[in-house]
Amino acid sequence: MFYDLNIPWTPTDPHLPRTLAFLDDLGYSVVALNHTISGKLPAILTSAIPDPPLPPKDLPRNRLEIKRRVTLVLTETYQNARLAELARAYDVLAVRPIDERSFQLACGSLDCDVISLDLTQRLPFFFKFKTLSEAVRSGKKLEICYSQALLGDSTARRNLISNATQLIRASRGRGLLISSEAKTALGCRGPWDVVNLAAVWGLGQERGVEAVSREARSVVVMARMKREGYRGVVDVVFGGEKPAGLVGEEKKNGEGKKGPGKVDVAGNGQKRKADVLGEEGAADGAEKPVSKREAKRRARVARDAAQNDSSIEAAKAGADTEALEKG
Known part of the structure; x- marks a missing residue:
C-alpha cells in the first residue's frame, strides 16, 4: 500500500x-x-x-x-x-x-x-x-x-x-x-x-x-x-458488556443473583450487599453468617453472664453457710 x-x-x-x-x-x-x-x-x-x-x-x-x-x-x-x-x-x-x-x-x-x-x-x-x-x-x-x-x-x-x-x-x-x-x-x-x-x-x-x-x-x-487507545499502547475494542435486551431478560427471569462481594451486572456496576445471601439462606434454613465484631460481642456478653452467675452462686453458698452456723 x-x-x-x-x-x-x-x-x-x-x-x-x-x-x-x-x-x-x-x-x-x-x-x-x-x-x-x-x-x-x-x-x-x-x-x-x-x-x-x-x-x-x-x-x-x-x-x-x-x-x-x-x-x-x-x-x-x-x-x-x-x-x-x-x-x-x-x-x-x-x-x-x-x-x-x-x-x-x-x-x-x-x-x-x-x-x-x-x-x-x-x-x-x-x-x-x-x-x-x-x-x-x-x-x-x-x-x-x-x-x-x-x-x-x-x-x-x-x-x-x-x-x-x-x-x-x-x-x-x-x-x-x-x-x-x-x-x-x-x-x-x-x-x-x-x-x-x-x-x-x-x-x-x-x-x-x-x-x-x-x-x-x-x-x-x-x-x-x-x-x-490509552497512551498509544492499549486499545480497548470490546469490554464484554452484555446487551441491554439480554440483561432485561435476566432480570425478568430472576437470574443473575449474586453472592456477597459480587458485581451487579444488571445494575449500576456497584457491589451488592450480603442481604441476598440472607434471602437465599432463609429458604435453605441456614443462618446468616456472623461477622467478627458480632462474634466478639457475643463472647463478651457470655463472659459477663458467666461471671454474674458465679458471683450469685457464691453469695448463695455464703448465705447457706451462715444459716447453718446460726442453727
Missing part, C-alpha cells in the same frame, strides 16, 4: 476531485487531505474537513481511503497547549516549524505525528543528527514534499534539492516521509517515480519505498492509537 499524506484542501477547490482520481489511478491506497492553520487557534477546535470531503459522485471509483490531516504553523508558544485537543479532531497532526527554536521544540517535547518543513525556502538553521534522531526515536516522521521541485521556479527547486539532500544526510535516511503537497494533478507522481526522485537526492531505494509505504502507514496507525 502506498500513501500520500499531504494533499492541500480548501473549501472551494475545483481541482480536488480530479486530483484524487489521478492519485487513485497512480496506485495510491491512502490519501490525507491537509488543512493548514496559521496564527491563533479558534476557540472550538473541530475538523474543517467534512466527512466525506466530497459528494459520493465525485469520489474515486476504487473508493480511495481518505484521511483528514491538520498542519499547524508554529508561530507562538501558546499554541502548544492545545495540541492534544487539536489532534482529537483530525486523523493526523503535523507541525511546521519556522525557525530553529520551534524546530527543536517540535523534535523534542511536542506531541505530534509529522514534522513538515517548507524546503522551498532558505532555512535559517542546519539539520543536526542529534536533533533529528531525537524526533525519530520518539516516533515522529520528517516530511519531504516534492511537488515544488516539479512545478516551482528555479529558486524554489534549488532550495528544495539542497534542503532535502541535507535532511537525508543528517537523518541518515531514517524516519523520512515523502508526500506530494500537490494542489493539482500535474504535481502528482507515481510511487515508483517518487522513489527514483528520492534516489537522485541521495536516499536509497529501499528507504525510498519505506518513505511512501511503511513509514507513512506507521504515522496513520500511531495517530489512531493515540486517539482511541
Whole structure:
C-alpha cells in the first residue's frame, strides 16, 4: 500500500476531485487531505474537513481511503497547549516549524505525528543528527514534499534539492516521509517515480519505498492509537458488556443473583450487599453468617453472664453457710 499524506484542501477547490482520481489511478491506497492553520487557534477546535470531503459522485471509483490531516504553523508558544485537543479532531497532526527554536521544540517535547518543513525556502538553521534522531526515536516522521521541485521556479527547486539532500544526510535516511503537497494533478507522481526522485537526492531505494509505504502507514496507525487507545499502547475494542435486551431478560427471569462481594451486572456496576445471601439462606434454613465484631460481642456478653452467675452462686453458698452456723 502506498500513501500520500499531504494533499492541500480548501473549501472551494475545483481541482480536488480530479486530483484524487489521478492519485487513485497512480496506485495510491491512502490519501490525507491537509488543512493548514496559521496564527491563533479558534476557540472550538473541530475538523474543517467534512466527512466525506466530497459528494459520493465525485469520489474515486476504487473508493480511495481518505484521511483528514491538520498542519499547524508554529508561530507562538501558546499554541502548544492545545495540541492534544487539536489532534482529537483530525486523523493526523503535523507541525511546521519556522525557525530553529520551534524546530527543536517540535523534535523534542511536542506531541505530534509529522514534522513538515517548507524546503522551498532558505532555512535559517542546519539539520543536526542529534536533533533529528531525537524526533525519530520518539516516533515522529520528517516530511519531504516534492511537488515544488516539479512545478516551482528555479529558486524554489534549488532550495528544495539542497534542503532535502541535507535532511537525508543528517537523518541518515531514517524516519523520512515523502508526500506530494500537490494542489493539482500535474504535481502528482507515481510511487515508483517518487522513489527514483528520492534516489537522485541521495536516499536509497529501499528507504525510498519505506518513505511512501511503511513509514507513512506507521504515522496513520500511531495517530489512531493515540486517539482511541490509552497512551498509544492499549486499545480497548470490546469490554464484554452484555446487551441491554439480554440483561432485561435476566432480570425478568430472576437470574443473575449474586453472592456477597459480587458485581451487579444488571445494575449500576456497584457491589451488592450480603442481604441476598440472607434471602437465599432463609429458604435453605441456614443462618446468616456472623461477622467478627458480632462474634466478639457475643463472647463478651457470655463472659459477663458467666461471671454474674458465679458471683450469685457464691453469695448463695455464703448465705447457706451462715444459716447453718446460726442453727
